[in-house]
Amino acid sequence: MDSNMLSPKPKQAYQPMVAIVGRPNVGKSTLFNRLVGGREAVTASIPGTTRDRLSGSVEVDEQSFTLVDTGGLSPPPQELLKDKIRMQVEMAIESADLLIFLLDGDAGLNPVDKEIALWLRKQKKPLITVVNKIDNLKRELSSAEFYHLGLGEPLLISAYHNIGIHDLLEKTISLLPTCALPTTESNIPKIAILGRTNVGKSMLMNSILGEERAIVDNIAGTTRDALDTQFIFRDQTLSIIDTAGIRRRGQIKQGIERYSVLRSIRAIHRCDVAIMIMDATELSTAQDSHVFGLAVEAFKGVIAVVNKWDLIDDPDGSKREQAFWTVKQAFHFMPYVPVAFTSGLTGDGITELLNLVLEVHQERQLVTPHGQLQRVLKDAMAAQLPASTGTRKVSIGGIEQVDTNPPTFVLAVNDARIHFSYRRYLENRIREAFDFKYTHLRIVFKRKRT
Known part of the structure; x- marks a missing residue:
């Protein structure tokens, strides 16, 4: 075991939690997928976590937060709709640092929206009111009715069309608690x-x-x-x-x-x-x-x-x-x-x-010797090359360990669309070479500049 330790960028001591709340069919899952869908940490195909995923990590500049989609947290179906939503919001408020109250700009203001807003006004929790599905001038003009909720000026977005998402992220970061660096x-x-x-x-x-x-x-x-x-x-x-x-x-x-x-x-x-x-x-x-x-x-x-x-x-x-x-x-x-x-x-x-x-x-603190890590990659590729993507031959230019806890490895490739089976193959070769018996390894394929 190499005693030399990496010097990665300081990490947050913890990730704040942001919960998306609202009645069904207002676009909570679409917004969730828009914010976290492209992240490496939430794209792995893991049984039991894809169809009903509840959380994912969102990174903005050097700060990150955990985003929770409360759409999958409905109580048993025999309960009344308003009770389902009330329970959903209660749980989010108990656990989250910040709430995103999502509304439907296409359907307009709903009596259930008013009931949620009435209850939210009594809470002492940072809140962003967001009107979704605002993708044309007519809906933008109609969104004025949401001021009647008494929750201040709402942000207008279209999660599907990626409109207003940057403003939402900026406001979210500004309202999150300051995350002290680790001591x-x-x-x-x-x-x-x-x-x-x-x-x-x-x-x-x-x-x-x-x-x-x-x-x-x-x-x-x-x-x-x-x-x-x-x-x-x-x-x-x-x-x-x-x-x-x-x-x-x-x-x-x-x-x-x-x-x-x-x-x-x-x-x-x-x-x-x-x-x-x-x-x-x-x-x-x-x-x-x-x-x-x-x-x-x-x-x-x-x-x-x-x-x-x-x-x-x-x-x-x-x-x-x-x-x-x-x-x-x-x-x-x-x-x-x-x-x-x-x-x-x-x-x-x-x-x-x-x-x-x-x-x-x-x-999880183990640091692999760089030269030995390169040899492991070369030996693995000599034994089995990655499959081509279409007519393009996949090339892997090198590997580097960039972090610990978890051990994180970045591979420079000309095409990041590496098949899952080859990702697992390389992970297993690294495990065998450095005796990683128990911990999860993060393997990142980064497209090299041409």
């Missing part, structure tokens, strides 16, 4: 405990923070209702990101817990290693897969944890092996993810889990 505390590995309700997150965390480990400090987190707890393991300070619903479940409004994925999104973006907790009696549900996918999209370290293993009668270890392969099969799109077995009740497996956390975090 020395940012070098402390941050762990997010994720998972569905009733999988034992709280008990597992209490087991991790047991009396046998020294609690260092309680530090106010970056969310309104989050707390980071530092502790020491093997002379190493670690920090657990305690999101709402893990330690303070009683303070969460009834019904809100079903939308815990929003809190998971924020925790994922702040953490270095995400611990995904599953119930030993109910492995790998669709929601598990979805939250896993969010962590993969954010290029975080991930550990799959089968909790409540004390409930399983397994004298010969056969059920443990079966559960291991069940998890591996369910999340086959990230085969590098390690699997741990724990019991928050008895404390079994906690030490092994924390050892894994340190190993994953250390691996």
Whole structure:
């Protein structure tokens, strides 16, 4: 392992969250796709995260934020439409730093819009009122009716035609909280405990923070209702990101817990290693897969944890092996993810889990020797060349590691349309050469100037 470290640009300590809210069919998903659709981090084809994607990263100059499309957060269909929208907005306000209230300039002002606006005016949350589908003079003139909402001057955009998007981004950045650059505390590995309700997150965390480990400090987190707890393991300070619903479940409004994925999104973006907790009696549900996918999209370290293993009668270890392969099969799109077995009740497996956390975090700091990295690329291309794109032969001019946590590699190419299978092939060759066993690698193909 090379001890020389890269010197990348300073990163934000955390990403603010911006939520798009509004009634159905006003263009929330179109705006979401317009803002994040072209980004490398959200274009990967990962099962469970494409058709119902909830979040993506948006970068403007040197600042970035997490954009949340609340269009996929509707409560059960038996609830009234206005109740669906009310719940959607409530969840966004609880989790986001800034709201984009999106309206339909084609359909005009709607009674439901007025009800949302009435409720929004009572909140203490930065807000941008945006009228979408303004792509001709008639609609622009008609948009004056939206002043009746009492939310100030609305921005006029057309997400589909890319009109007004630059102004929206400028205003968004101006209203976001200032993101302090990392301090020395940012070098402390941050762990997010994720998972569905009733999988034992709280008990597992209490087991991790047991009396046998020294609690260092309680530090106010970056969310309104989050707390980071530092502790020491093997002379190493670690920090657990305690999101709402893990330690303070009683303070969460009834019904809100079903939308815990929003809190998971924020925790994922702040953490270095995400611990995904599953119930030993109910492995790998669709929601598990979805939250896993969010962590993969954010290029975080991930550990799959089968909790409540004390409930399983397994004298010969056969059920443990079966559960291991069940998890591996369910999340086959990230085969590098390690699997741990724990019991928050008895404390079994906690030490092994924390050892894994340190190993994953250390691996994410690895810097590859430049010369050896070039040889790995040449050997990989000698064994298998990338497929041509149409009549054009694909040429790869070189590779460079540009960042750590996650390890990030940029390849200079004459055509960035590299087939997914070849991307995976090169990633696997890098993994084998430098012993990347557990962490996600970011592979970026950048078109070289001609």
